[in-house]
Amino acid sequence: MKRRRPVRCAPGACPTPTPRRAAADDDRAFAAWCKAAGHPARLRILRLLAHRTTCVCGDLVDALPLAQSTVSQHLKVLKQAGLVRGTIDGPRVCYCIDPAVLRRWKALVAAL
Amino acid sequence: MKRRRPVRCAPGACPTPTPRRAAADDDRAFAAWCKAAGHPARLRILRLLAHRTTCVCGDLVDALPLAQSTVSQHLKVLKQAGLVRGTIDGPRVCYCIDPAVLRRWKALVAAL
């Protein structure tokens, strides 16, 4: 089985747009982030993305005992929650955690 | 409308049994905690319980725009997740956050 070509995405290819939000949105976003993380598969994805600071692609499909479509769906949830962002790199897509959002979520959890 | 009698639960009435868990359980519990917190109403309950370190009772029902049964259901979810524990105090029930579990959850989130 031919292995996938090594990923060559730039580690710093995930910008941090502008995490400015009103206080009212925080609560909504806070719950959304917790909800997005509240599934073993998605939690595992977050861990995998966090451990390798650079972004990986569909290696996530290999790392999870789920169908490709299911993994893609979980990635969509994480992306819609804002925790993860994906950048197209030729035929594949590289996902990485949004550091600012993760930091914000951590701060909100720590402030509980 | 006669106000409820002031709560008189002891602030330290929430013991910390023994947070010993295997590493494998952590992931399951981690997801469960995030999932439990992943709802605006439950997040609000957690905030309310965290702000007053002592435990409150069904004042939560007054504080939330939900029916009593719904609040009770949310409390059940939080209780089953282990984030919250309730102690019976006569006719009412006092809820409080389990400090050890909350600390553990915070640590796991911070370690992401």
Place this chain on the structure above:
DNA sequence: CAGGCCTATCGTAGAACTACGATGAAGCGC
């Protein structure tokens, strides 16, 4: 350009969540 790999999306079935009112059980005060 044709074929192949990598993802996203669609459609679907079953399970779980969320909300409510109604009902039931437990304890306090008269």
Place this chain on the structure above:
DNA sequence: GCGCTTCATCGTAGTTCTACGATAGGCCTG
């Protein structure tokens, strides 16, 4: 004991989640 308050549980309806296979599109390789 009787009624009142407080909370949990039951039953239910509508929505959402979760998983999968099948399908479609985009981009490299030959």
